Amino acid sequence: MMKNLEFIKELNKKEITLKKGEILHNQNELIENLSILKEGSLKVVKYLTTGKEVLINNIKSGQIFGETLLFINEKYPAYIIAEENSIVIEINKNELLVLMKNEEFLVEYLKNISKKILNMTQKLEIFSMKDAKQRVAKYLLDLYEKNGNTITMKVSKVNIAKELGLTRETVSRILSNFIKEKIVYIEKNFIKILNIKEIENIIYETKNRD
Secondary structure, eight states: OOOOOGGGTTSOEEEEEEOTTOEEEOTTOBOOEEEEEEESEEEEEEEOTTOOEEEEEEEETTOEESTTTGGGTOBOSSEEEESSSEEEEEEEHHHHHHHTTSHHHHHHHHHHHHHHHHHHHHHHHHHTOOOHHHHHHHHHHHHHHHHOSEEEOOSOHHHHHHHHTOOHHHHHHHHHHHHHTTSEEEETTEEEESOHHHHHHHHHHHHHHO
């Protein structure tokens, strides 16, 4: 997270203002800049041939993106779309090399890459699971390991479904069953994990059966 943007003031950069729903970058567009989300929120999505939207990631204010592929002349693997009115700062990779002399930025840059690698590893594990109940359980376990037994829900069931490659109805049904089985307690914008052992059993017993 880039909380303090003071050290980029002297760099050559461009600021892009987006309205909700506007596309910042298209899939297969060449990555030429490091991007920092100054305000707002973005989503990274792919579209299947059926037209179904698959949520890859959410980008929040202060986060950097595009950095993992910038120096290998790769293209954006997905669309980046504004979820609300947003402001993005883009810095050319040559300017980025200058910026890396700033220790604060370099540390945050490396942290960001490390977190993305961890996040991608977790998502690959989720998508390797064929069972929908198992995917939802793994999603909750990952949040539990990051936040403890009380999880504040900052995304809707629709976004959870997109992130897991499931329908909203499937996610709602599974969460309702988890409530009945006293595995979780849900109220408005938070989920409390009541039985972490059962969540682990759902994940790993199902996996072993496969």
